Amino acid sequence: MSAADVLGFDPFDKGFLRDPYARYREMSARGPLFRTRGGLLVATTHELCTVLLRDPRFGRGSAEANRNNPGQPVESFLWLDPPDHTRLRALVSRAFTPRMLERLRPRIEAITAELVAGLPEEADLVSGLAYPLPVMVISEMLGVPPEDEERFRGWSEILARGLDPMLTDDLVSETGRARREFRDYFRELSAMRRERPGDDLLSALTQVRELTEGELLATCVLLLVAGHETTVNLIGNGVLHLARHGLLAHAAERPKQVVEEVLRYDPPVQLTSRLAMEDVELAGVPVPKGTLVMAVIGAANRDPAAFPDPDRFDVTREAGRHLAFGLGIHFCLGATLARMEGEIALSALAAAAPKLELADPAPPYKENVVLRGLAALPVRLPRP
Numbered sequence: 284m285s286a287a288d289v290l291g292f293d294p295f296d297k298g299f300l301r302d303p304y305a306r307y308r309e310m311s312a313r314g315p316l317f318r319t320r321g322g323l324l325v326a327t328t329h330e331l332c333t334v335l336l337r338d339p340r341f342g343r344g345s346a347e348a349n350r351n352n353p354g355q356p357v358e359s360f361l362w363l364d365p366p367d368h369t370r371l372r373a374l375v376s377r378a379f380t381p382r383m384l385e386r387l388r389p390r391i392e393a394i395t396a397e398l399v400a401g402l403p404e405e406a407d408l409v410s411g412l413a414y415p416l417p418v419m420v421i422s423e424m425l426g427v428p429p430e431d432e433e434r435f436r437g438w439s440e441i442l443a444r445g446l447d448p449m450l451t452d453d454l455v456s457e458t459g460r461a462r463r464e465f466r467d468y469f470r471e472l473s474a475m476r477r478e479r480p481g482d483d484l485l486s487a488l489t490q491v492r493e494l495t496e497g498e499l500l501a502t503c504v505l506l507l508v509a510g511h512e513t514t515v516n517l518i519g520n521g522v523l524h525l526a527r528h529g530l531l532a533h534a535a536e537r538p539k540q541v542v543e544e545v546l547r548y549d550p551p552v553q554l555t556s557r558l559a560m561e562d563v564e565l566a567g568v569p570v571p572k573g574t575l576v577m578a579v580i581g582a583a584n585r586d587p588a589a590f591p592d593p594d595r596f597d598v599t600r601e602a603g604r605h606l607a608f609g610l611g612i613h614f615c616l617g618a619t620l621a622r623m624e625g626e627i628a629l630s631a632l633a634a635a636a637p638k639l640e641l642a643d644p645a646p647p648y649k650e651n652v653v654l655r656g657l658a659a660l661p662v663r664l665p666r667p
């Protein structure tokens with residue numbers, strides 16, 4: 284059976300990677316809960332994805348994998364259920380509150396200003412701004428030395444790809460190796476921070492007694508990968524759609540609304556999944572315990588019942604109900620940070636280069652399905 288039969292879409296098809304929304308539309312036309320040829324259940328509407336993400340009868344079911352590896356958990360709290368999820372998330376959530384993040388704002392603005400000023404007239408906006416900004420911010424928050432960036436850039440890329448469904452055997456073993464090397468790196472760094480703590484999140488976590496070493500390492504890897512592989516796509520997608528529609532000026536005038544519409548229209552995280560922890564009924568369909576259900580955020584955000592004329596990129600609409608950050612207990616911990624970075628980056632770029640033009644009208648996408656984003660975004664930046 285092919286990947287397309289299992290998933291309902293072909294994750295290796297270039298056309299799908301360029302525009303997954305056409306296929307999502309066909310799937311949602313068949314009802315809110317689509318059953319693929321391979322028998323996978325796929326939620327495609329805003330209402331049903333909301334139900335799925337909020338219902339405590341659906342979970343992750345990874346506790347067992349971790350119980351079998353007590354010293355070296357295989358999963359971070361993204362993949363755990365309460366009570367472990369609750370305990371581990373609480374330990375880091377203090378660093379991500381709006382109050383803590385407001386203190387970071389001047390630093391994010393300064394990094395952005397420096398990156399924007401350094402852009403040449405012909406630039407790749409992914410490598411010049413969208414990628415380095417969130418990477419520098421999360422590295423400073425965690426206390427990761429900037430000169431180590433080259434080492435974990437590759438690991439992070441592999442782990443991001445590792446989130447995709449239907450990986451080849453090669454990718455599965457590459458993912459395992461990247462995770463091990465990443466943890467070894469953090470094991471060394473955390474030993475240093477434990478000895479001589481700094482004013483950073485990693486140092487703070489090394490002082491938490493009830494955190495096992497495995498949990499500490501899994502948490503650090505999760506935060507660093509999330510900081511590397513998500514906001515880059517928000518900024519990249521944002522510039523692409525704003526430039527295509529001639530709307531860049533709006534980013535300087537109302538950055539918050541613009542960022543919400545970018546998150547709705549082309550979400551950086553396209554899908555997630557949940558496991559039925561007991562027998563459940565979903566949209567009238569019996570879902571036995573142990574069944575995996577996929578929630579397609581990219582489809583829910585284009586649901587006409589939730590967003591009128593959903594395929595229109597409209598920066599004046601009320602887009603706030605989008606599911607780009609998920610919902611329920613796993614709602615994105617970095618949402619406030621990501622929004623802040625997106626708003627600062629897009630508004631600074633709009634102010635500095637209002638005449639920005641796309642140098643390639645159809646820039647290339649990465650091969651990732653879950654963490655969808657541009658591989659490069661060549662632009663011309665005639666300065667005023």
Ligand code: HEM
Pocket residue numbers: 360361362372417421505506507509510513514517550551552555556606607608609610612613614615616617618620621622
């Ligand atoms: C635009 C950027 C981002 C998007 C679209 C995004 C999206 C998401 C989504 C959809 C989830 C929920 C996954 C699920 O329910 O299965 C999630 C969880 C998470 N995100 Fe983000 N994220 C972004 C940026 C960030 C950043 C910058 C960080 C931190 C550095 C971060 C940290 C996390 C963490 C730790 C979780 C797990 C939360 C939990 O399981 O309780 N995210 N994110």
